[in-house]
Amino acid sequence: MKAELWIGEDRFCKRFFDSDELKKELQVYQKQLPMTARLISAGGMQIDLSLLQGRPYLDTPLSFFPGLLGRTLAAFHQSGFDGSKCWCHWDNNPKNILLSEDLTAYYLVDFAQLEFDFPEADLTHLLLFWIQHFNDEQLRLFTKLFINAYTLLMPIDKERWNQHIPLSIRRFNQRRIDFGKAPDLLLNNTRYIQHLIGL
Ligand SMILES: Nc1ncnc2c1ncn2[C@@H]1O[C@H](COP(=O)(O)OP(=O)(O)OP(=O)(O)O)[C@@H](O)[C@H]1O
Ligand SMILES: [Mg+2]
Numbered sequence: 001m002k003a004e005l006w007i008g009e010d011r012f013c014k015r016f017f018d019s020d021e022l023k024k025e026l027q028v029y030q031k032q033l034p035m036t037a038r039l040i041s042a043g044g045m046q047i048d049l050s051l052l053q054g055r056p057y058l059d060t061p062l063s064f065f066p067g068l069l070g071r072t073l074a075a076f077h078q079s080g081f082d083g084s085k086c087w088c089h090w091d092n093n094p095k096n097i098l099l100s101e102d103l104t105a106y107y108l109v110d111f112a113q114l115e116f117d118f119p120e121a122d123l124t125h126l127l128l129f130w131i132q133h134f135n136d137e138q139l140r141l142f143t144k145l146f147i148n149a150y151t152l153l154m155p156i157d158k159e160r161w162n163q164h165i166p167l168s169i170r171r172f173n174q175r176r177i178d179f180g181k182a183p184d185l186l187l188n189n190t191r192y193i194q195h196l197i198g199l
Contacts, residue, residue, distance in 0.1 A: 003018075010050075012037065012052070014047050015045055018112075022047070024114040025111045026039075026047065035106060035108050037051075037109065038050040052107050052109070054099050056094045056097065057099040058129065063099060070150035071149045072105070072106040072108070073122070073123070073126070075153060076089065078154055080116075084118070086122075086154075088117050089114070089122055090114055090115045092125060092126040118160055119154060120160045120161045121164050121168065124165050124168040128187060128193070132184075143196070158199045165190060165194055169188070169193060
């Protein structure tokens, strides 16, 4: 069930109706990672977070820094990596990744759907959101910059990456259906997507 959200003078407050979602968010915020908001307090079903000054990163496609985003996500994955799987952001839709107002950092928010899975599951799903915003040439360049930066910190398995593209497409389309939108027809073409974001 959807959490209740409100903004206080200096904080972002979130009250949950699902204890599993609360547990997942707390699991991340207790690590005090540089790419997340700070946990100000937690009690009952509520968490209070520092108020981030930023905007969903694809709202301003002209200020897009794929390398910085790759590095940020790699650092997040690295913080919960067992050598094969890691804690994945999972609901990595563009509203849950903010570009800071001064354009120097990306922040991840909303860990209610956190999953322990292969990093390739998180990465390929995130890239699918780029398809509606960029042309093919941009996509291939941005994907390359993103992956190059990511792999400076974290490994990517090529075979697993390609296996996860169709799985992520299915998850992406299911999410659209859950939100009452039609599946993205372009996205049903797995071979085309492999061409864009394949390794
Ligand atoms: N600490 C924060 N500071 C500023 N803005 C935030 C913060 N956390 C989240 N937001 C913004 O508020 C939005 C909603 O928060 P969140 O994603 O945690 O809740 P949600 O239950 O998924 O809500 P929604 O379904 O509306 O996305 C985020 O997409 C983000 O833009
Ligand atoms: Mg959200």
